[in-house]
Amino acid sequence: MLIAMPNLAHPIFSAPIDAVDSEMVRGFLELGLEESFTLDYKRNIDPVAETAAAMANSYGGIILVGVDPDPKNTNLGGELVGVAPSEKDRLVSKMANQYEPPGWTPDVIPVTVDGKHLLVVRVDHHSAPRPLVNKHQIKIRLDGSNQYADLRMIEALFQQGAAPTPSYSSDPRFSPAHTATPYQGGEAPTVFIRAATSMFLRPDAARLRFHGPTVDALIQALSAPSYTGSSELSERLHMLLQQVGTHSYVQPWWIDPSHGHGRFVRISAGHDRSLVGQARMELTCTAALANSGSSLDVFFDIAIWTAGQKVVGDLWVQACYEAVHALLANALPALTGSLLGSAPVPPPPTELHISSPADSHFGLGNFLNTDALGPRTGAGTLRPAGEYLPEDVVSRGDLAAAVTETLRNIALDWRYLHPELPTLNA
Missing domain, CATH: 3.30.590 (Creatine Kinase; Chain A, domain 2)
Known part of the structure; x- marks a missing residue:
């Protein structure tokens, strides 16, 4: 039986980097959550840059790298296969070279779980430039997949990128x-x-x-x-x-x-x-x-x-x-x-x-x-x-x-x- 997304975020989404440890990641994996707007599992680093960019243009989220899909349901995480420790630097370099505008990459946190080296890629959409372009493409996150942004969405992303941070003192809805x-x-x-x-x-x-x-x-x-x-x-x-x-x-x-x-x-x-x-x-x-x-x-x-x-x-x-x-x-x-x-x-x-x-x-x-x-x-x-x-x-x-x-x-x-x-x- 699948477990629904929790009403409030798991600490893995917001804890300080040095607090994201094997126990936290193991506990998150045990929830058995399906891929969604804010969660994805990847076997290796190859498709991570695209998914991270799509999350940055949407709601942010977590990508767990080194996790095989479940053979019965590919939207669930399955066996831990791990990645080489050197893959962290390669992934960060790949994103830094592919993303436009340059200068932003998500957090990439290495964690060892049950003897397997995993990467927790944490995308903070508040800190990312909008739109974030990856290999000349603008994608967004829909459910558990990445989709091309249409012209209306691209315009909205540009507007968000230029918009000031809302303030309760100036927003009449909240005053x-x-x-x-x-x-x-x-x-x-x-x-x-x-x-x-x-x-x-x-x-x-x-x-x-x-x-x-x-x-x-x-x-x-x-x-x-x-x-x-x-x-x-x-x-x-x-x-x-x-x-x-x-x-x-x-x-x-x-x-x-x-x-x-x-x-x-x-x-x-x-x-x-x-x-x-x-x-x-x-x-x-x-x-x-x-x-x-x-x-x-x-x-x-x-x-x-x-x-x-x-x-x-x-x-x-x-x-x-x-x-x-x-x-x-x-x-x-x-x-x-x-x-x-x-x-x-x-x-x-x-x-x-x-x-x-x-x-x-x-x-x-x-x-x-x-x-x-x-x-x-x-x-x-x-x-x-x-x-x-x-x-x-x-x-x-x-x-x-x-x-x-x-x-x-x-x-x-x-x-x-x-x-x-x-x-x-x-």
Whole structure:
């Protein structure tokens, strides 16, 4: 039985070079993963340069060299045959001479597993020039194969190569001021937490749209396991809501009827919206096929109404984790699995935002319990804040550490120099 791609990246994709050892590679091989957008097995170095260039023009990935295909399924890794130790230098030289523009090659990490000398070729698509040309050809990665890029894709790669790195401070999709949008015309939440990510899809993704199975996969990923098709919240999210209002009926996931079409869907769950003036919480997951369908934006929002009080205890800290966890461990893998057939490995850059649409004049200080952050240096209001999650920590699957580090950085922006955040329930 095949094992699906993990929801979060294996450490082999992001660990420091000196940490990629025989135990890590053996453990990765034991997963029995099929070749995909981000994984390939090669018996020798001959075809590696082409595949590495295709991955660089797509999502990046790992090529394990010295692994024979499985005789029953050539998309799986089989017997370890190994390569000569000198093949590392030959491969690096080959790529350096073939690639245009020159000056970039992927990491090539030698590892000995069960007496066989293997090469782990790790392609970081963020560091590669775009497009990366190999022997006068531009190829991209589709599923487990390399394909020629069409003119539209080549144009997109050139645009990406020239585009600046996105910033939450300038991107209106992620800015804290934008987070009140779903509640315009209603009672604005006291505190709003958003986890957001955006990723480039495959070159023919302009033809993609959301269908019933895709939306159902999203709902089921955020729901408790059930054989009846129920869309009740997962235990984690249900427990989070119970900390805000145990007296209130919790609505299961429902599709927002006022927002949705073939490339946009929003689902919500939580306490009844009619409970105006009472403490309550609402969860919202939004997915959009942006840029004519060539990229996927996914937001997971947690809106909290506190009935004029501060958020109880450290609930907001745990809520930040739950938003990130729901986005990266549930929503994003479900969407990309349905649209593309695999989870993104490694996960795309992810941002966390905290804002207060209810009262921007007095800031978040009126609504957040910041006792755990210790003494504050300076005065002024706690303004809405946003920060990227550390990609290396996210890639190794430690979301609790990633959220904690991000919140420490946000606390520093709020002038809390020595915050001691509570331990997250991961």
